[in-house]
Amino acid sequence: MVGFREECGVVGVVGDPEAAKLIYLGLYALQHRGQEAAGIITLNDQGEFHGHKAFGLVGDGFTNEILSKIEGRTGIGHNRYSTTGASRMVQNIQPFSFKTPLGSMAIAHNGNLTNADVLRSQLEAQGSIFQSTSDTEIFMHLLAKSKKAELLDRIIEVMSQVKGAYSLLLMTKDRLYALRDPFGFRPLVIGRRGACVVVASETCALELIDAEFEREIAPGEIVEIFPDGFIRSSFPIQSPRKAFCSFEPIYFARPDSKIFGEEIYSLRKRIGANLARESHVDADVVIAIPDSGVPMALGYAAEVNLPMELGLVRNHYVGRTFIEPSQSIRDFGVKLKLNPVGSTLAGKRVVVVDDSLVRGTTSVKILRMLRKAGAKEIHMRLGSPPITHSCFFGVDTPERGQLLAAQQTIDEIREFIGADTLAFLSLPGLQDALGKGNCQNYCYGCFNGDYPEDTCRVIEKQPTDALGGPGLRSGF
Amino acid sequence: MVGFREECGVVGVVGDPEAAKLIYLGLYALQHRGQEAAGIITLNDQGEFHGHKAFGLVGDGFTNEILSKIEGRTGIGHNRYSTTGASRMVQNIQPFSFKTPLGSMAIAHNGNLTNADVLRSQLEAQGSIFQSTSDTEIFMHLLAKSKKAELLDRIIEVMSQVKGAYSLLLMTKDRLYALRDPFGFRPLVIGRRGACVVVASETCALELIDAEFEREIAPGEIVEIFPDGFIRSSFPIQSPRKAFCSFEPIYFARPDSKIFGEEIYSLRKRIGANLARESHVDADVVIAIPDSGVPMALGYAAEVNLPMELGLVRNHYVGRTFIEPSQSIRDFGVKLKLNPVGSTLAGKRVVVVDDSLVRGTTSVKILRMLRKAGAKEIHMRLGSPPITHSCFFGVDTPERGQLLAAQQTIDEIREFIGADTLAFLSLPGLQDALGKGNCQNYCYGCFNGDYPEDTCRVIEKQPTDALGGPGLRSGF
Amino acid sequence: MVGFREECGVVGVVGDPEAAKLIYLGLYALQHRGQEAAGIITLNDQGEFHGHKAFGLVGDGFTNEILSKIEGRTGIGHNRYSTTGASRMVQNIQPFSFKTPLGSMAIAHNGNLTNADVLRSQLEAQGSIFQSTSDTEIFMHLLAKSKKAELLDRIIEVMSQVKGAYSLLLMTKDRLYALRDPFGFRPLVIGRRGACVVVASETCALELIDAEFEREIAPGEIVEIFPDGFIRSSFPIQSPRKAFCSFEPIYFARPDSKIFGEEIYSLRKRIGANLARESHVDADVVIAIPDSGVPMALGYAAEVNLPMELGLVRNHYVGRTFIEPSQSIRDFGVKLKLNPVGSTLAGKRVVVVDDSLVRGTTSVKILRMLRKAGAKEIHMRLGSPPITHSCFFGVDTPERGQLLAAQQTIDEIREFIGADTLAFLSLPGLQDALGKGNCQNYCYGCFNGDYPEDTCRVIEKQPTDALGGPGLRSGF
């Protein structure tokens, strides 16, 4: 129920004659990370790029006929998050392809640069022409303009210029590069499917296509994947700290994924349990706001030994248009998706568990529906601390003025949304759920304004000879 | 997870200037009853019918512009269930409109006639031309050919000719008729939204549009709804018994609906509890097959005081096409919709709750996925008795040869689907959950082959004068 | 430039494994007879009908994939004329298929019945349900309701009941019937393509598919075509006279077609020459209103030995929408299609030749454009007499009130359209062009109100034995 939107999912495949189909399925599994548009570009045996891009779900925009034309053994794909009109231009759909003095390339990017505006202005002043509004184009221009002779060196140079969050795939005519920013804001995992190597934002994409999870790509790591499945790693950037996005486990990632070293479902149940320990009050029943609140509600209910019930039914058949009569229907938008279950609620003291609260406007409507369905008391419990600051690393947060918790006290919020009691998980409670040994690796900027400072610097490049020279690898 | 398909949902509205929009929303709420196509026909102030029909979800096929052209204060709508190629012709989308010597009419029908073939042959021999493959056309022809002077008498005559299941809306130029077959196989409810009267297959359609539930239309009842909201009932058919479809509460109806006098969510929880009482074995965790198994699993888990967990994650972003690579993916079709949650299952003894088992082919795949995710033991529990007979009253069951339980013993089924133990709810267990006072009103034909015998006969028409003559009502 | 619209073109094919493709091409050649919609139904080797219908041009609505599914060696097709909103329903697209006690049939019809309203009312009173607004359905219902045991006898009975114009194809499971009303209002020709028999509205459809023209089907004739190419004729109806539509050669037919025993292009040139003989005035140049006026203008110019010039250029690239700015453009609608050629017109005395004049609204605009382009004198010449009466036989004429020549004198019309002189071809002049031996076979109702009186009666059926009984022929 978060009002956040994720900035995309990426998939890369090396070494399968049906690369496009595997990417398609990977994007399908990552559809929760972006529903506005999807694109795939592959490299065929003649060294040509072929691709297709379409608005909407990957399952709508791609057909067997289309995929059969996107031929080749290597390719990358991208899901774009849903957004409004302005950006609805086909040239904003990734992957992007472009030519550089080092040859043709294609790029797919999940994340957000914090110095995009500065870099874009500098590039434009030098005559670079931008086609889209995407940060991703900055990578392209910087790669094209670099004077380094080797592409790996160009990539390292670009990583030293850009600041912010990126999990990025770059396909050239003889290999696929997968890189993750030094802070590791966004996840990126690698797996194998026989001789074929698969890179994806989350493990659920590997599972759908029967690929075995191998490991996560490390913050600051550049992985080169060669046509024969050989993999070489470089760690050119010394990062002062890690800064995994804490909203990935709280909300974005699919509950069956494993990222940042954690099984998401278990982690969310720990959140629910901690939430109960911190703030439980006497009640009759625990319900979740579907679907993101379900694991936390299960953890909560188990902790306090209360029944977890279905309090809200989700309508799964959602089309493209919703028309409201002029005599406006109460809580219309929410009602189209959720309807309360009277027998669960009537006369009950209800604990309602959700993952987080951004603007609070949806919560107002849901709580009103629950109340109308007969709930006697409503105790709202949120599985994350109050969001008081905007994110600059790829989560599409509203401005501070629209963040409810940045403007109001807990009690004011409680009154606004219409709950009898309201409690957020404390930051220590969240950190406990994230794990004692791992919680210092997260960014909590949206909760406390403490953003990671970008003081990365390029370290001396380790000699590639030790790992096997690129001269040995060529010819996709 | 049932392999059954429901035969449609219907909505009727009388007395709202935006009738089409209300019907649209009603169909949206009833989308689970049919996703192949949707249609709306309204009657405008000039006495003309206007309509629109489209394949796919109602939210896809209707726009504001389209709805603004379907003008009028009265109208009916219909959701058609999903089926294969042959029937994908626009002339099969309801409501149907037609002309009779008594004027133009439109009809929307949920159900199935058992004597359709006989009636159709008789009509064709008399020169009637059928445009569609739908049973509904039989109503139209019989209404058109009747010699009775009053439409109500024609309707009664037709009700005496047809046998089987129907919840049906018939719109004429001066009123809306809502009728339900004498057995009451399919639900039909009536509500009010201010001065406006709404009829729908389930109460969830009333809730979305803020209409107050008034009552269910009774088996064998004909309700006439006049433009000003006046309602008149006739009960012309003496029915020997009732025969509510038991799969409506088990599977078809939305859990937040109330039909056949029952709150569906509570009823399903009782099923789960009875199932646990009958057949529980030692286990670590209870999981549901989403979404239909969830309420039963909650009831089961509560009964045995075990944790209910999320064992399978459902992918909500489903497009129109799914492309499989030629190196086929294990359990591909199921995997696109469901993925197991490793941390819930690994090393656990798992009770898996689903509503019913038809062909068993999907269960095989799901259980294999659960096993692969680490489940140590799998105890399959089904919230209904074995289905051993086909349905002739509007549930699209496979032929007996494909009903697993009609061909194999429980133990053979258990082995086929790969469970360690398998148990179905007993018929008495189901009847107990349906309620002591109500369970004799249900049809259990698909469980025991005991179909209701159609020995209905028309009783003498009660004098309409007592209720207010139709002369008083006119002019939509 | 006529404001008339033709009522359709039909094509039938018997005995080619790619019947649907041949029909598609035949409809393509007959596209000038109807652009609103096209449909094809075929009969496959299993005796099943398959079909497809689409709005728009046949070249837009049918693909190779679609045609490959419309399998079979026999089939019929239909082009529907362009009309407005009300009729834009897919169930109005022909061919129609229907079931009768004698089996399944499909029908395609060009023409218009004059007693349609009476027949429809009678049928509705008997309980027949109509799905479309088409006269064609009357044939279907009458055929279905007839009590005759043999289909041929049913057809004869129906021909005795209906009055008006029809060139009609009826496909059953073992043969194709092609029939033409006793007056022969609309054309219908038959040809052969190897073993395959082709029936079509005009010869241009035969030419495109390399079929050899054999003969025209005679007024009142029923042709039965069997799967092996055998043909049997019946002439059950004694017709008092013939009544070919004179607008077929004047306007509807393609200039390269041969119908009613005439080559249309030559006939139109004779019209032009007669027009010149009757009403030529001193002028510098002859121009045509494209495209229908071109042959007449060529005939006119040759007769008076004046240069024929291109006075108006037609824009061939016409899309679906035309948007006008709010500061309205002078003569906008016409200008989108035609633009004057300045060098042809400037300072010239111009004879403008068109085929006919219906409402005159387009002529006003064209003449104003010619004047603005510099024409010094404009002498409008029309290749048909003034249209003073509506047509009831399948030409979509406006009501009399909108027929300019029914309301105004020649001189008033001249002034209205802005010509210096105006002349229509005389009726004798037209008859002379239609041919001394043939002109009495035409209907001139729209020029003189003298409609053919329907006094047809069925003559005794000739014994079929002499020609070979139907028992010998079966099994498409």
Next chain:
Amino acid sequence: MVGFREECGVVGVVGDPEAAKLIYLGLYALQHRGQEAAGIITLNDQGEFHGHKAFGLVGDGFTNEILSKIEGRTGIGHNRYSTTGASRMVQNIQPFSFKTPLGSMAIAHNGNLTNADVLRSQLEAQGSIFQSTSDTEIFMHLLAKSKKAELLDRIIEVMSQVKGAYSLLLMTKDRLYALRDPFGFRPLVIGRRGACVVVASETCALELIDAEFEREIAPGEIVEIFPDGFIRSSFPIQSPRKAFCSFEPIYFARPDSKIFGEEIYSLRKRIGANLARESHVDADVVIAIPDSGVPMALGYAAEVNLPMELGLVRNHYVGRTFIEPSQSIRDFGVKLKLNPVGSTLAGKRVVVVDDSLVRGTTSVKILRMLRKAGAKEIHMRLGSPPITHSCFFGVDTPERGQLLAAQQTIDEIREFIGADTLAFLSLPGLQDALGKGNCQNYCYGCFNGDYPEDTCRVIEKQPTDALGGPGLRSGF
């Protein structure tokens, strides 16, 4: 009938509140110059660009709703010529918009650069990233990279760098630039519609929207059009000669247009007359290959006082797909568009006039059809000299190997296409038709390989003060 394809049409409008609608109509009138795609970009009062691009005809891809969103008083549009798969990407549809250090711009271009490859390589080496395969992008990059402070100076610099053909519109936030290359290969005209200024490829675009033709933009001229309709000209490039494309009057331009100082229809009639004078033989009738051959055939027929007849009927109703049966139809492709008129041809000695001959493959088929329709003798006459060389200035000619006249003698061609005699217009005959005083201004490269040498150089910029400084003009 030429196998050539034109490279686009352009329209620009300054100073009308419905600029997009006027551009739409201008593109509609120029549709013959390109049917693959169309695009419009406007500048609204807030200084923002809005646009829409669509494949297909402008009348198909743009609706009233779309145009109402492309708001503003200034805009440019572009028609793209039809081509094959590779280029069918939306990013290849013009106008292109881009940002430079001097602000946002949009560009629409008709023509072809001869040094595109060299310039593109240089730009790529400097890190410029190209998004399309279009020459037009070269203008964009050069404009973006120029170091000049004033845009006019940048434009002049770019004109000194590029070689080849271009008629180009460049829209900025405060004016519209219209420029034509120093040779003037492609036409570009300017007109006024009240206070609004219109620029277009041909005058027929002005006529459709009631704009008054003012003059042609001169070779090498840069016209700046300000929001208030003020116009300023610069002639920065000294051109050694002019080089109008001779195929513009022969084939590309619409016959009702006036370009290169000539009325096209009259010019084509002169071509026909010269052709007759040079090579007439005894014959019965003159026919044209529609539509491009019509004016030449009229000129030819008048010169020899023979009747011009309709020998081939063109099918105007052309959809998107044409399906051929597997038993292939003789001359299928041509037959779909043209059908011979038997009565014109049977037993006749026929002069067939067409504008030119490229590959000859279509002529073979047409002549075979004419022969089959009964033509006794066929005398093929072409209104241009043999095409022996490819074009590098924007006409999409085949390579020399596919130019029939580059490979074969006249007599070999005659035999190949199946004519009894064959004659091309001589080069002097063409030049005579183009006009004594004007013919030296044309390029005849495709006839004689004598391409204009590019030795242009920038002359010193004239002081703009004399004409009124740009400081006086701002704020669209």
